[in-house]
Amino acid sequence: MRPLSIIxxxxxxxxxxxxxLGVMCYLATLALGGLMLVEAALGQWASGISSEITVHVTPRxxxxxxxxxxxxxxxxxxTDGIISARELGERHVEKLLEPWLGATPALAELPLPQxxxxxxxxxxxxxxxxxxxxLASAVPGASLDTHHLWQxxxxxxxxxxxxxxxxxxxLIAFSAAGLVIFATRSVLDANRGVxxxxxxxxxxxxxxxxxxxxxxxxxxxxxxxxxxxxxxATFAVLGLIDSPAGNSGLGAASAELLxxxxxxxxxxxxxxxxxxxxxxxxxxxxxxxAIMRQLRGS
Numbered sequence: 033m034r035p036l037s038i039i040x041x042x043x044x045x046x047x048x049x050x051x052x053l054g055v056m057c058y059l060a061t062l063a064l065g066g067l068m069l070v071e072a073a074l075g076q077w078a079s080g081i082s083s084e085i086t087v088h089v090t091p092r093x094x095x096x097x098x099x100x101x102x103x104x105x106x107x108x109x110x111t112d113g114i115i116s117a118r119e120l121g122e123r124h125v126e127k128l129l130e131p132w133l134g135a136t137p138a139l140a141e142l143p144l145p146q147x148x149x150x151x152x153x154x155x156x157x158x159x160x161x162x163x164x165x166x167l168a169s170a171v172p173g174a175s176l177d178t179h180h181l182w183q184x185x186x187x188x189x190x191x192x193x194x195x196x197x198x199x200x201x202x203l204i205a206f207s208a209a210g211l212v213i214f215a216t217r218s219v220l221d222a223n224r225g226v227x228x229x230x231x232x233x234x235x236x237x238x239x240x241x242x243x244x245x246x247x248x249x250x251x252x253x254x255x256x257x258x259x260x261x262x263x264x265a266t267f268a269v270l271g272l273i274d275s276p277a278g279n280s281g282l283g284a285a286s287a288e289l290l291x292x293x294x295x296x297x298x299x300x301x302x303x304x305x306x307x308x309x310x311x312x313x314x315x316x317x318x319x320x321x322a323i324m325r326q327l328r329g330s
Contacts, residue, residue, distance in 0.1 A: 045219050046215065046248075049215040050251040050254055053251070053255035053256070053259070053315065054256075055259065056207060056208050056211075056259065057258070057260060057308065057311050058259035058260075058266075059200075060311075061260050061262070061263025061304055061307050062266065064307065067194065067197040068300060068303065069286065069289060070193050072289070084149055084150065084151055084152060084179070085176060085177065085178050086147060086177040087108065087147070087177070088175045089146040089147075089148070089171065090145045090173045091146075098146075100146075100171045100172075100173055100174065101119060101146040101148065104170075104171045105119065107163075107170060107171070108148065108150045111158050112158060114150050114151070114158055115151040115152065116150070116151045117149070119146065119147070119148050120147040120148065164176040208315070209314060209318045212319050213318060213322045216318075216322040216323055216326070219247075220323065227240055237328065240323070241327065244323050245320060245323070248316060249312065249316060251315070252312040252314075255311060256307055256309070256310075259307060260305070264304060267289055267290055268286070270286035271286040271287025271288075271289075271291070
């Protein structure tokens with residue numbers, strides 16, 4: 033026989049548990065969504081960095097920097113694995129220096145290096161070491177920047193953010209387990225009379241535990257779904273902030289997280305669905321252990 037729940041629907045401990053667990057599921061959804069946003073952004077940055085190299089042509093005393101830049105462009109264009117190469121121009125260099133030096137007219141009087149951006153074929157990349165030697169031999173003022181340092185920093189940043197997100201999720205899980213234990217004890221104490229009567233008429237501990245867990249199942253499911261939907265709604269609101277202007281900030285990234293290719297969107301929502309599923313399973317497991325321990329100790 034399937035036992036009915038012996039916990040009233042309006043029991044204060046269960047209402048408190050539902051609200052607190054819903055807040056935790058909301059925070060867990062935000063943590064997961066934030067992690068996916070960071071992973072996507074880092075992936076795009078890393079892809080952009082790895083698909084391009086930069087050649088710096090530094091002005092030297094008595095040298096013709098324009099001729100050296102043209103020679104470097106010829107070498108890059110003739111290198112297998114380089115899709116295209118283009119000179120960025122002095123104005124571009126000045127914009128790169130403006131955050132540090134400001135928009136000062138003095139920049140035009142400085143011997144600024146010439147920059148060349150070259151697109152790399154990801155399927156058949158060039159031998160960068162050999163290319164660097166050819167450039168150094170033919171153009172003494174040229175240096176090759178493969179952005180390896182930035183790639184290393186991005187990998188380290190991604191690893192740190194993954195660990196931070198995991199730590200947040202583990203902390204939320206432990207906090208949720210503590211709440212369930214507290215609510216379980218409060219519910220059993222508040223309904224001690226009903227439980228004692230059931231025990232007197234021959235109800236087993238398992239029967240009582242199943243009756244109590246039914247209420248926890250409904251509360252955890254409601255809290256998990258509410259928290260997940262609240263988190264998704266938050267990302268949707270963020271997506272609406274920038275969408276009219278078409279900016280590529282947090283809002284645009286949030287919109288892309290929820291509205292993207294079917295395969296990507298399916299994976300995103302599958303990750304979000306883990307929140308109510310894990311919340312329900314965690315609540316049921318914790319409640320079962322707490323109930324059985326208290327019933328056997330009573």
